[in-house]
Amino acid sequence: MTATSHDDAFVVFDRVQKSYDGEILVVKDLNLQIAKGEFLTMLGPSGSGKTTCLMMLAGFETATSGDILLGGNPINNIPPHKRGIGMVFQNYALFPHMTVGENLAFPLEVRKMGKSEREAKVKRALDMVQMGEFAGRRPAQLSGGQQQRIALARALVFDAELVLMDEPLGALDKQLREHMQFEIKHIHENLGITVVYVTHDQSEALTMSDRIAVFNDGVIQQLAPPEDLYERPENSFCAQFIGENNTLMGTVESVTDGVAAITLDDGAKVRGLAVNCGGPGSRTTMSLRPERVYVGGEEGLVTTEAEVKELIYLGDHIRCRMHVHGNDEFVVKVPNAAGHKHLQVGEKTLISWETADCRALDA
């Protein structure tokens, strides 16, 4: 479902730049193709430019340079109300002086749809989010989760092919948020719509998306399906931003067959998968997921020394903070399995990992 060329892409950002003050670029040279039916998430910290991109697509911001195409046609000069894109706003933006039914009927009225057709569509959209009985209520009489569903229904009611969502679940509590993630995902699958979703919550991005575009500093750092992004981050920002991550700083000695030999800052020598680390002599950040580190030395693995600093019991696993080659925040998840070694605070032990799991990235 990923678009590889301009031709089969539904939404295209072509060398888009955006600056609010004419000096600082909030979005720097954005190139992105979104396929029809795709669920694409723009993920990044606040101020990374992801919301600006969404607003440019919706038409509330204009691109400083570059083209945005929808279905093959440039939309830079089309005002927001003629783009026909559905949108769920961060604060829902329900019209407080209208009932739920009137809120949903509004986009249909604008499209001069007949009354009976309007009612049928409103009912179908409300049923889709299981809010069928709430058509007569006002938004202020609904809970946050219910308002969120209405906002979703309103974005879907006029059969937009593209629906934008700007951190729609940000204001909900954790349980409801997880439930709504599944519901939005199912609606997306059932209707076959294209969704562009903005969030700063990485677990939300991982559970829902077909592809994730990680934004930082106005640039897409990596664009990949969730598994790839988590398991094969291409730079140290993505490795840090998605999931838990341990880092070791060092200098590349040599690169042979995609494996880099690295001297860490305290003189220790380790090996890692050369991903994005440059040639011999360049600085590198080694990235290692906590669940891919084993306690104890093993044949064929990279083995090194560590000192236990802190143990946190979490039931299914024990979170162990260690001192490893100058890094005090090195975390290892020790499974709470039968016969597994019990660590003590202050104990010195060996830890090991697969060369392929330790990725040498940019410094």
Next chain:
Amino acid sequence: MALPIYASPLQRAWYYGFRTICTLIFLFLIVPILVILPLSFNAEDFFTFTPEMLRFDPEGYSLKHYRDFFSNSDWQNAVVNSLRIAPMATFLSVSFGTLAAIGLSQPHVPFRRAIMAILISPMIVPLIISAAGMYFFYSRIGLQGTYWGVVMAHAALGIPFVIITVTATLVGFDNSLTRAAANMGAGPVRTFFRIQMPLILPGVISGGLFAFITSFDEVVVVLFVGSAGQKTLPWQMFTGLREQISPTILAVATILIAISIALLTVVELLRRRSERLRGMSPG
């Protein structure tokens, strides 16, 4: 708010002093108005309470001043003029004031503060100065002594009230609502009338009421800008006081007070209703 048991002597003194000051303020504001009400039923042509009135003798009271008001053509003309001028001035104030308030609440408008200050200035500049200025300006362009001249002058006086009340309502207005409307396909005009207007209506109504009262009560500007053809109720009252000293003016005042109270009540009820409808902001 009862006085707590641990209040210090100073707090006690302030507690009672505060109530005394409040009572005095209300007394000085309201008593002059209350005195007018019974006096307007005076059977004699005096501005004082007659001995009959003080004895509550029915002979001392009559509706003759009210009859005079309703039969005298001077007063009736004044009423008609006021009712022709005030609503039109209110309409102009509300239209322009609301648009100005919305425009000036956009962050990208240059010189917002300066423009706002100029628009508000009729409220701050002494009325006699505005009036004299308008007189000279309107004379040059042929508006002096015309219906539209008075209407425009009164609209200029009413606009600041509308701007202030509407700006206050706009502070709580969620701009993502207009974006949402645009996103659903509504053009700017439809968005304004269906989304923005209903939500800022309380401010528009309050501002309109102030503008109406300003025009309806105004005497200085109309004396300068108007001519005999635009003699409004306040103008007639002013000449009545100066030239004929007839208690009819008290009857008029009583009627105006009743109308003001009724108007304020209705508008306040309307405003509360639309505030309730707007349900305050969701979430």
